[in-house]
Amino acid sequence: xxxxxxxxxxxxxxxxxxWEALTDPERLAGWLAEEVSFxxxxxxxxxxxxxxxxxxxxxxxxxxxxxxxxxxxxxxxxAGDDEPATRVELTLEPxxxxxxxxxxxxxxxxxxxxxxxxxxxxxxxxxxxELVAIx
Amino acid sequence: xxxxxxxxxxxxxxxxxxxxxxxxxxxxxxAATATELxxxxxxxxxxxxxxxxxLADAGLxxxxxxxxxxxxxxxxxxxxxxxxxxxxxxxxxxxxxNALKGHFDGxxxxxxxxx
Numbered sequence: 001x002x003x004x005x006x007x008x009x010x011x012x013x014x015x016x017x018x019w020e021a022l023t024d025p026e027r028l029a030g031w032l033a034e035e036v037s038f039x040x041x042x043x044x045x046x047x048x049x050x051x052x053x054x055x056x057x058x059x060x061x062x063x064x065x066x067x068x069x070x071x072x073x074x075x076x077x078x079a080g081d082d083e084p085a086t087r088v089e090l091t092l093e094p095x096x097x098x099x100x101x102x103x104x105x106x107x108x109x110x111x112x113x114x115x116x117x118x119x120x121x122x123x124x125x126x127x128x129x130e131l132v133a134i135x
Numbered sequence: 136x137x138x139x140x141x142x143x144x145x146x147x148x149x150x151x152x153x154x155x156x157x158x159x160x161x162x163x164x165x166a167a168t169a170t171e172l173x174x175x176x177x178x179x180x181x182x183x184x185x186x187x188x189x190l191a192d193a194g195l196x197x198x199x200x201x202x203x204x205x206x207x208x209x210x211x212x213x214x215x216x217x218x219x220x221x222x223x224x225x226x227x228x229x230x231x232x233n234a235l236k237g238h239f240d241g242x243x244x245x246x247x248x249x250x
Binding site for chain 2 (some may be wrong): 005007009011018031086101103107
């Protein structure tokens with residue numbers, strides 16, 4: 001079983017503006033974590049700090065909102081110390097009053113562990129680029 | 136109840152944000168009564184009881200009767216790892232998205248005319 005969290009939020013702004021709130025470190029610091037750094041390209045490093053807690057991860061997908069459809073997607077992986085990595089997917093799509101943001105966080109590594117893939121624990125960051133290559 | 140049915144009951148019980156919040160609140164202390172929870176959360180005592188029953192039926196809470204009061208505490212269940220992950224991570228996203236929403240709502244002048 002994959003553990004999964006899903007949330008939806010409508011924001012009164014066009015998708016380009018919401019995308020900025022999801023990708024600009026200064027704006028991210030207002031809601032995602034106290035300090036965020038993103039290397040916004042597939043395989044790029046990411047780090048997130050909240051007080052003393054630091055999560056590290058990497059970027060999987062960066063698809064800015066499409067000029068016509070207004071849909072965009074940002075996906076990244078993150079993990080705190082000694083925690084299995086989880087995947088966060090933020091999707092934007094136009095809504096009547098602005099933009100709908102969907103958040104999905106999944107913890108799929110438990111599943112991979114169960115079928116014998118040694119992916120969790122230390123060194124989890126090293127599998128990032130490999131997964132990108134598989135896509 | 137087999138594992139799959141149990142998982143279904145657990146995730147069904149946790150699909151409701153109010154129930155997740157109740158479970159997190161109870162998890163922070165040894166035990167709680169419906170009266171205590173109703174006084175702390177913006178939910179009526181009757182609704183609290185209804186949600187507590189759903190959580191107890193899914194095996195997430197234990198009931199203990201002491202005198203006239205029923206005390207509820209979080210059960211250490213086989214699924215507690217998945218359950219606590221969902222409660223914790225779900226709560227974190229609720230907080231983050233509230234903060235994000237606040238930034239966007241802030242662009243629109245509030246009804247109270249903030250100084």
